Amino acid sequence: MKSVFIVILILATSQIAFADITENYGWEDTDTILGNYGDIIATIATDPVHSGSQSLRLEDAAASGTPQAFVAWVVGLQNGDEVTGSFWRNDTTPGAPPSCRIWGHWNDDPVDINVYSGSASGQSDYGPGTGWDEATYTWIAADDHTGLVIECRTYSSAGDIVWIDDMTIVAPDHATIYIPGTVAVENRTWADIKAAF
Numbered sequence: 001m002k003s004v005f006i007v008i009l010i011l012a013t014s015q016i017a018f019a020d021i022t023e024n025y026g027w028e029d030t031d032t033i034l035g036n037y038g039d040i041i042a043t044i045a046t047d048p049v050h051s052g053s054q055s056l057r058l059e060d061a062a063a064s065g066t067p068q069a070f071v072a073w074v075v076g077l078q079n080g081d082e083v084t085g086s087f088w089r090n091d092t093t094p095g096a097p098p099s100c101r102i103w104g105h106w107n108d109d110p111v112d113i114n115v116y117s118g119s120a121s122g123q124s125d126y127g128p129g130t131g132w133d134e135a136t137y138t139w140i141a142a143d144d145h146t147g148l149v150i151e152c153r154t155y156s157s158a159g160d161i162v163w164i165d166d167m168t169i170v171a172p173d174h175a176t177i178y179i180p181g182t183v184a185v186e187n188r189t190w191a192d193i194k195a196a197f
């Protein structure tokens with residue numbers, strides 16, 4: 001009888017440990033991204049869309065390098081935590097830019113999205129380039145990192161445009177997931193971009 005209670009206790013504890021929270025965003029509102037690194041112009045589009053009536057349009061505006069649009073931010077992570085991110089991307093140029101990938105970097109400051117605490121790696125494939133496909137990646141928190149910024153990286157020339165839609169972020173329930181519209185985040189570059197409109 002005692003062992004039965006222990007098994008039940010272990011099951012109950014593991015369920016608590018693996019309880020997840022999920023946030024979805026389909027760019028059906030006016031909010032675009034949480035921030036950026038490198039020059040990237042983020043606007044709401046109405047064509048193409050994966051579902052609903054709007055998507056996110058990302059235009060590479062960087063003279064060189066790979067600009068990043070910060071589309072989600074997870075804070076309160078502990079070592080071993082799993083975070084899965086996905087979004088649908090529209091790419092109609094097989095094997096050639098424009099392309100995009102879901103990627104991430106650690107951010108150990110829970111109040112400043114612009115802090116960079118090292119690469120967290122991301123998706124390796126650029127997708128088939130035949131329309132909408134789902135980009136996804138799972139990160140495992142390690143080395144005492146407490147936050148993860150999830151990016152859409154665009155490749156690879158100024159003027160390249162990609163669209164993304166229907167993002168889903170899953171994280172342990174002791175963490176907090178920020179998606180566009182849930183936190184007011186600005187940095188100078190983003191402010192400059194907005195001022196240009």
Ligand SMILES: [Ca+2]
Binds near residue numbers: 026052055
């Ligand atoms: Ca949508």
